Amino acid sequence: MTALEQAQKIKAKFGDLISEPAEFRGEITVKLADAEQITAVCDFAKVQLGFDYLVDISSLDNYGDDPRWTVVYHLRGLKHGNEVRIKTDVSEEKSELPSVLPVWRTANWHEREIYDMMGIRFSGHPDLRRILMWEGYPYFPLRKDFPLAGKPSDLPGVAFTKPAPLEGGPFVTVAGGKDSISREPRVRTPEE
Amino acid sequence: MILMATVQDIEVRDSAARTAAAADELQDMHGEKMVLNMGPSHPATHGVLRIVLELDGEIITKADPDVGYLHRGDEKIAENMTYTQFIPYTDRLDYLAPLANNVAYALAVEKLLGIHDKLPPRCQYIRVMCAELARISAHLLGLGAFAMDMGAVTVFLLSFTEREKIYNLAEAISGARLTTSYTRIGGVMRDLPPGWLDQCQKFCDEFIPALNEFETLLTRNRIWVDRVHDLAVISKEDAIDYGLSGPNLRGSGVEYDLRKNQPYLCYKDLQFDVPVGAVGDCYDRYLVRMEEMRQSARILEQCIKKIPGGADNKSNEPVNVADGKITLPPKQKVLSSMEELIHQFMLVTEGVNCPPGEIYFGHENPKGELGFYINSKGGGTPYRLKIRSPSFVNLSIVPKIFVGTMISDTVAILGSLDFVMGECDR
Numbered sequence: 001m002t003a004l005e006q007a008q009k010i011k012a013k014f015g016d017l018i019s020e021p022a023e024f025r026g027e028i029t030v031k032l033a034d035a036e037q038i039t040a041v042c043d044f045a046k047v048q049l050g051f052d053y054l055v056d057i058s059s060l061d062n063y064g065d066d067p068r069w070t071v072v073y074h075l076r077g078l079k080h081g082n083e084v085r086i087k088t089d090v091s092e093e094k095s096e097l098p099s100v101l102p103v104w105r106t107a108n109w110h111e112r113e114i115y116d117m118m119g120i121r122f123s124g125h126p127d128l129r130r131i132l133m134w135e136g137y138p139y140f141p142l143r144k145d146f147p148l149a150g151k152p153s154d155l156p157g158v159a160f161t162k163p164a165p166l167e168g169g170p171f172v173t174v175a176g177g178k179d180s181i182s183r184e185p186r187v188r189t190p191e192e
Numbered sequence: 193m194i195l196m197a198t199v200q201d202i203e204v205r206d207s208a209a210r211t212a213a214a215a216d217e218l219q220d221m222h223g224e225k226m227v228l229n230m231g232p233s234h235p236a237t238h239g240v241l242r243i244v245l246e247l248d249g250e251i252i253t254k255a256d257p258d259v260g261y262l263h264r265g266d267e268k269i270a271e272n273m274t275y276t277q278f279i280p281y282t283d284r285l286d287y288l289a290p291l292a293n294n295v296a297y298a299l300a301v302e303k304l305l306g307i308h309d310k311l312p313p314r315c316q317y318i319r320v321m322c323a324e325l326a327r328i329s330a331h332l333l334g335l336g337a338f339a340m341d342m343g344a345v346t347v348f349l350l351s352f353t354e355r356e357k358i359y360n361l362a363e364a365i366s367g368a369r370l371t372t373s374y375t376r377i378g379g380v381m382r383d384l385p386p387g388w389l390d391q392c393q394k395f396c397d398e399f400i401p402a403l404n405e406f407e408t409l410l411t412r413n414r415i416w417v418d419r420v421h422d423l424a425v426i427s428k429e430d431a432i433d434y435g436l437s438g439p440n441l442r443g444s445g446v447e448y449d450l451r452k453n454q455p456y457l458c459y460k461d462l463q464f465d466v467p468v469g470a471v472g473d474c475y476d477r478y479l480v481r482m483e484e485m486r487q488s489a490r491i492l493e494q495c496i497k498k499i500p501g502g503a504d505n506k507s508n509e510p511v512n513v514a515d516g517k518i519t520l521p522p523k524q525k526v527l528s529s530m531e532e533l534i535h536q537f538m539l540v541t542e543g544v545n546c547p548p549g550e551i552y553f554g555h556e557n558p559k560g561e562l563g564f565y566i567n568s569k570g571g572g573t574p575y576r577l578k579i580r581s582p583s584f585v586n587l588s589i590v591p592k593i594f595v596g597t598m599i600s601d602t603v604a605i606l607g608s609l610d611f612v613m614g615e616c617d618r
Contacts, residue, residue, distance in 0.1 A: 024551070025303055025304070029550070052433075053432055055435070055552070055554065055561070056565060056580040058565045058576070058578035060575075061576075074552050074565065074580075078432060078448050081454065105434050106434045106435030108588060109585070109587075113584075117267075130260075132260035132263040142267060142268055
């Protein structure tokens with residue numbers, strides 16, 4: 001079965017939600033009209049059509065157009081070797097669509113990256129934190145209205161994590177102590 | 193302080209009751225978990241990867257990789273320059289295999305242009321040789337660093353001797369050892385210099401015995417095998433589910449190599465085997481990389497024999513597509529002919545004019561599948577360029593495979609995953 005036939009099968013299953021498959025440079029692209037259905041479509045593609053490998057998820061900022069976001073899923077079946085691209089639009093007010101994490105676990109980091117870079121949220125994602133930028137960074141740098149030169153923002157503190165239970169425990173050094181004696185490793189109580 | 197009494201009465205209870213009581217007691221006794229911060233500056237993280245480990249004694253109960261310390265915004269930068277101008281940025285993705293990145297990116301843009309299967313044969317052979325040299329170079333460093341983290345420093349030193357020769361070869365073709373930027377949209381920067389193929393053949397001749405020597409140091413080495421065997425087993429299903437690619441996917445027994453399964457360039461005309469692992473442990477990933485290097489050398493030797501035009505290109509085989517709207521014309525023509533002057537001017541100022549559309553091209557890079565998704569609205573700059581970096585995806589399995597291993601194993605697992613942060617963080 002060719003990729004085109006498989007795309008036709010997706011269309012046959014979901015009807016008007018799926019656009020007519022488009023071909024460009026030998027790649028098949030279908031567009032999903034309702035982003036809420038993305039998990040169901042992907043699940044169908046994986047379970048029924050053998051697209052077991054999610055290559056990539058990308059996002060597009062159609063700045064100035066409505067809907068503003070497009071999320072692009074690139075699917076591959078390792079057994080049959082075909083590839084299909086599924087695109088779906090998300091409006092700026094909503095900026096949210098379901099996560100495909102239950103279908104492929106590789107979606108975890110891809111979705112976190114899109115959230116980090118574009119600010120599109122994925123409902124049902126268990127751990128939607130920033131991944132490349134730091135926690136607390138106020139902007140979404142891949143948006144078209146974010147300037148190439150960047151915007152000033154607070155830099156993160158040195159330590160991101162909460163103090164570990166052993167911090168200040170036995171045999172620890174104190175960074176930045178006033179002399180080498182106070183810095184050297186020794187038994188310390190947290191109060192000291 | 194425990195005060196010892198001189199006389200102590202020992203109460204003997206029956207053992208069954210004692211076991212039951214101990215079990216009750218132990219259930220309430222939760223060992224305090226310790227959080228250990230590994231990286232971002234740690235020799236085994238091969239760059240700036242930070243992993244927050246939660247430990248129960250020496251056993252890892254949770255691992256949370258924190259990437260992004262090397263994030264430079266390559267995708268944002270790409271949107272603001274022409275396709276050709278982005279080539280030097282691809283050097284800095286996987287900086288252990290810049291030649292392979294150049295090839296991957298050029299092929300992606302050429303796919304958008306619709307010329308990726310119309311490249312001149314000599315160009316295809318040159319690019320394949322570049323990609324395979326880069327593969328050997330990257331695997332050698334991966335192997336050397338992996339072994340060094342395990343304490344086998346000799347391998348690192350030996351493998352760098354071989355890498356040095358590859359750097360010399362890269363310098364000879366591109367003028368740079370690391371930041372090669374060798375490919376152009378529609379071809380390569382320039383043809384092979386005289387004597388390069390002989391130099392490459394000499395490298396192949398010396399490389400295989402050297403590789404055999406590395407093998408004698410590691411493959412059957414008891415200490416090495418004990419450290420990496422059966423460690424961090426990734427099942428076939430997990431490897432696919434987590435989207436692993438390259439040697440990490442094949443180490444788990446999935447026979448998928450883009451060079452075989454979606455042949456590009458002239459890989460169809462070349463003989464090579466795709467090694468796969470049996471178990472999916474660190475040892476398998478190591479073996480797969482070792483064998484891939486042999487296969488790469490095999491490809492190189494075939495290319496040297498089969499390259500159209502031969503060493504000195506007496507028959508003047510082109511290395512660039514003959515389209516003035518894609519590749520720069522010869523300088524002599526620019527200075528003497530109006531049309532070529534216009535082409536040169538348009539290409540330099542506006543870039544290669546790509547049609548509107550979107551493509552994804554995945555290239556079998558040393559670390560795995562390096563993919564470029566390019567969305568174009570026409571013109572000389574991409575509207576969106578997404579880099580699917582294999583290291584980023586390969587690292588996402590860390591929280592799963594780290595659990596239950598020891599701290600000292602993390603070094604082996606990271607070494608076997610063989611990632612590079614420049615590419616992961618982009």
